[in-house]
Amino acid sequence: MVTKPSKSERKSMYDGKLCKLLDSYTQILIVAADNVGSNQLQNIRKGLRGDSIVLMGKNTMMKRSIRAHAEKTGNKDFLSLVPHLVDNVGLIFTKGDLKEVSDEVGKHKVGAPARVGLIAPIDVVVPPGNTGLDPSQTSFFQVLNIPTKINKGTVEIITPVELIKKGEKVGSSESALLSKLGIKPFSYGLVVLSVYDNGSVFSPEVLYLTDDDLVAKFAAGLSMVSSLSLALSYPSLAAAPHMFINGYKNVLAVSVETDYSYPQAEEVKEYLKDPSKFAVAAVPADAASSAAAPAAAAAEEKEEPAEESDDEPIFSLFDE
Structure with missing residues (x-):
């Protein structure tokens, strides 16, 4: 007996x-497991088999085990997981690429009907078209103020209708109508909430940042550092080019307003004295077109090929 x-x-x-x-693992995905069935969870485990392990359990048990393990090993990095173990969550331990594992988890979502009392995770819109229901079912549409018409013995919805808004509870009428229409508006699966990597916990959005996103964020940060350094007159590598340029502008301004001069300022002073010296002679449009006309005409004239002479002898088929 077992x-x-x-x-x-x-x-x-x-x-x-x-x-x-x-x-054994330094990378962990913290996932929400609301409305995920056992068969669905089994399929997710199969999809992740190889380099990832899914572990579910009660939050209190996971927190207690993590705290005891951190105290036993002296590794306090694991404690950063504890604040994220809230509500119905699980852990995915992996040695693979975090983005690929997250994408694999997202593939295993299944459609679900709108059950009564359920909080809608998205807006539910009923599309226009033929419902296939007979005219006796119009009472469902009338209760929900959905405009319909009878077309060839069936009920047809005229315009799209926002039946349920995100965050609202699903009522009995909405649930019954969606069931009759065969619409499963919601989909459920494991949802990645946070990512743990060697003691750091961050949002899963970080996994989908591209090189262009990183360059843009770095440039924005560099701009802020440069602006702060300039405002405080504090020299930094980011602000140094701007400081040199601003300093040169000040020296140039002093040179222009005084008799003091240096080679780089001479050209500026000369320009301020007589800007006409630096003006580029522009050719009038009419003169340019008239000058181009003979050239164009000459280009169009081509030597006509010599026509065949009528004096050339005509050979007969019978000449030898």
């Missing part, structure tokens, strides 16, 4: 498994 392990034994086994995973 005896089932006791509750304390199951806790001990879970604690040992979690601690072993913490020692």
Whole structure:
């Protein structure tokens, strides 16, 4: 007879498994598991099989095991996971590419009907068109103020209707109508909430940053450092080019207003005295067109090929 392990034994086994995973993996995805069924979770495990392990459990048990393991090993990095273990969440331990693992998790979403009392995660819009329902079902549409017409013995929705707004509870009428129309408006699966990587926890949006995004963010930060340095007159590598240019402008301004001069300022002073010296002689448009006309005419004139002479002898087929 096979005896089932006791509750304390199951806790001990879970604690040992979690601690072993913490020692073996440095990358963890914290995922929300609301409305995820056992079959769906099994498919996700199959899709991640190879370099990733999905571990679910009660938050209190996971927090206790992580705190005990951090105290035992002296590695306090794991404690950054504790504040994120809220509500119905799980952990995905992985040694693969975090973005690829996150994409794989996102593939395993399944459609779900709008059950009564459920909070809508998205807006639900009923599209126009033939519903296939007979005219006796018009009461559902009338209750929800959906404009319809009878077309060839079936109910047809005239215009798109926003049936449920995001954040609202699904009512019985909305649920019944969507069920009759065969619409499953919601989809559920594991949702990546946070990413743990060697002691750092960050948003999953970081995984999808491109090189252009990083360059833009670096440029924005560099601009802020440069602006702050200039405002405080504090020299920095980012502000140095601007400081040199501003300094040169000041020296040039002093040279222009006084008798003091230096080679680089001579040209500026000369220009201020007589700007006409630096004006480029522009050719009038009419003169340019008239000058170009003979050349164009000459280009168009081509030597005509010599015509064949009528005096040339005509050979007969019978001449030898």
